[in-house]
Structure formats: C-alpha cells, structure tokens
Amino acid sequence: MADKDNKHEHCCSEQHNHKELIETVSMDMPEEEVLYDLAELFKVFGDTTRIKILYTLFESEMCVCDIAEVLNMTQSAISHQLKVLKQAKLVKNRRDGKQIIYSLDDGHIANIITMGIEHIME
Amino acid sequence: MADKDNKHEHCCSEQHNHKELIETVSMDMPEEEVLYDLAELFKVFGDTTRIKILYTLFESEMCVCDIAEVLNMTQSAISHQLKVLKQAKLVKNRRDGKQIIYSLDDGHIANIITMGIEHIME
DNA sequence: TAAATGTATGAACAATCATTCATATATTTA
DNA sequence: TAAATATATGAATGATTGTTCATACATTTA
Numbered sequence: 001m002a003d004k005d006n007k008h009e010h011c012c013s014e015q016h017n018h019k020e021l022i023e024t025v026s027m028d029m030p031e032e033e034v035l036y037d038l039a040e041l042f043k044v045f046g047d048t049t050r051i052k053i054l055y056t057l058f059e060s061e062m063c064v065c066d067i068a069e070v071l072n073m074t075q076s077a078i079s080h081q082l083k084v085l086k087q088a089k090l091v092k093n094r095r096d097g098k099q100i101i102y103s104l105d106d107g108h109i110a111n112i113i114t115m116g117i118e119h120i121m122e
Numbered sequence: 123m124a125d126k127d128n129k130h131e132h133c134c135s136e137q138h139n140h141k142e143l144i145e146t147v148s149m150d151m152p153e154e155e156v157l158y159d160l161a162e163l164f165k166v167f168g169d170t171t172r173i174k175i176l177y178t179l180f181e182s183e184m185c186v187c188d189i190a191e192v193l194n195m196t197q198s199a200i201s202h203q204l205k206v207l208k209q210a211k212l213v214k215n216r217r218d219g220k221q222i223i224y225s226l227d228d229g230h231i232a233n234i235i236t237m238g239i240e241h242i243m244e
Numbered sequence: 245t246a247a248a249t250g251t252a253t254g255a256a257c258a259a260t261c262a263t264t265c266a267t268a269t270a271t272t273t274a
Numbered sequence: 275t276a277a278a279t280a281t282a283t284g285a286a287t288g289a290t291t292g293t294t295c296a297t298a299c300a301t302t303t304a
C-alpha cells in the first residue's frame with residue numbers, strides 16, 4: 001500500500017485494530033465540498049457583528065441605516081457584512097424608494113442560533 | 123438626547139416610525155457577552171479541519187494519531203485544533219497509556235451540524 | 245534508567261478578515 | 275436637472291488565524 005502524500009508520521013496506527021477503524025471512518029466522511037460549504041456557513045455565524053444583524057432582523061425587516069443605528073456602527077461596516085450574509089443566503093433584500101430593506105432569508109437561522117445558545121448555556 | 127459615541131450618520135432614522143422600531147429592537151438584543159460567546163462558538167465550527175475532526179469523532183472516539191491519519195494531516199496541526207475544540211467544550215479526552223483518546227463532549231453538536239447541512243442543501 | 249512512543253505547545257509566517265475611508269451608484273426631492 | 279439621501283464598494287490597514295517546525299512533556303518498554 002502506497003504511503004506517499006501522507007503528512008502524518010506513523011505511530012499508534014500501525015496496530016491492526018486502529019487500521020480498520022481508520023478505514024471505516026474515512027469512508028463515512030462526507031465529500032470535501034460539503035465539508036467546505038459547511039465550514040463557510042458557520043464562519044458567517046462566527047462574527048459578533050453578523051450575529052447582531054441576524055438578531056436584529058429576527059425581530060423585523062429593516063433598512064441598512066437603522067441596522068447601523070441599532071448596532072452603533074458605520075453604514076459602511078454594516079453594508080459590507082450584509083453582503084457577506086446575503087452571499088450565504090442568510091438574508092435577502094428589496095428596494096423601497098431610496099432605502100434597501102433587509103430581512104432573513106432562511107427558516108433554519110433561528111434553529112442554528114438556538115442550538116448554539118443551548119450549548120453555551122450548558 | 124445626546125448623540126455622542128454614535129458612529130453612524132443619521133439618515134432615514136430621523137423618521138419617527140423608524141425610531142420606535144430601533145428602540146424596540148435594541149431593547150430585545152441579548153447581552154454583549156452572550157453574543158460574543160455565540161460568535162466564538164460558531165467560529166470553532168467555521169474551519170474545515172475542525173469540522174472533519176468532529177465528523178470523525180461522531181463515529182467513534184479516537185486517538186490523536188488516528189485522527190491525523192484519517193485527515194492526512196500532521197499530528198501537530200490536529201493537536202492544535204483539538205485544543206480549540208476542547209476549549210469550546212465540544213470534545214473531551216482521556217489518557218489510555220501513551221495515547222490520548224478524544225471524543226465528543228456535547229449532544230448539541232450533531233444538531234448544530236445537521237441544521238447547517240439543511241441550510242446548504244436548501 | 246535510557247530509549248522509544250504519543251501528544252502538547254511556543255514561535256514564526258502566510259493567509260484571511262473586519263473595519264475605515266473615500267468615493268461611486270441609485271433614487272427621490274426641490 | 276441639480277442637490278440630497280441611502281446604499282454599495284474598492285483599497286488600505288491592523289488584527290486574527292491555521293499550519294509548520296522545533297522541541298518539551300508524559301508514559302511505556304527494554
């Protein structure tokens with residue numbers, strides 16, 4: 001069995017019982033693309049500003065300037081983060097005159113955040 | 123009403139109906155510490171290597187070296203990430219002779235990941 | 245007790261990221 | 275149509291982060 005490309009140094013895994021386990025676990029590992037997308041999604045939740053924006057929109061749709069006021073941050077900073085949230089399909093927007101109104105774009109958001117809360121409150 | 127410390131520039135929020143909404147939303151915003159902890163938790167999920175480790179341990183407890191072999195990464199890299207996962211109380215460990223065996227330390231992990239999967243599969 | 249094995253960790257480095265600043269775009273108002 | 279308003283965006287910067295490398299620590303084995 002070829003061993004090139006392996007970055008790990010062989011150690012305990014030389015033992016037979018471990019080898020079998022490693023093969024089983026490796027086979028059940030989801031595709032690289034799924035794992036990447038999953039990490040990218042959680043990365044979006046991994047910022048205080050974005051979490052606050054989601055909490056804000058959880059109560060009501062809102063224009064960019066109002067979100068900035070609630071979070072006491074610049075319009076530019078909020079706008080940049082809204083772009084990230086939109087790319088992750090967590091928020092959507094619509095134009096209303098001069099304003100762009102943002103709102104949540106996914107029913108899972110509340111569940112994901114709730115699960116997170118439950119963990120940190122353990 | 124004093125306006126210092128506000129980073130945003132007043133714009134649409136001068137209107138009365140927006141002011142009321144902003145106050146309501148601001149009041150319902152969770153404490154800063156909770157929002158910070160929540161973002162920190164999701165940040166831990168926001169890395170492919172750590173997601174893979176969690177998936178691995180989802181099937182079976184495992185020693186550091188075996189995890190490194192499954193992910194085809196160095197023992198050092200895995201060890202560093204296991205430390206992050208442990209600080210977030212997502213994994214726990216125990217010693218077994220020369221080896222340290224890691225396992226999942228929270229029932230919510232699967233739920234959080236499942237919610238994430240459901241979103242990216244939308 | 246000395247050597248071997250398995251894991252942890254500090255420092256360094258490259259890469260990523262959030263915010264700021266200046267400015268562009270789009271819509272409404274005068 | 276010109277000015278005002280609301281939002282978006284590119285570049286720059288400081289901060290954070292994941293991996294590597296070298297090495298330290300802990301346990302077992304000879």
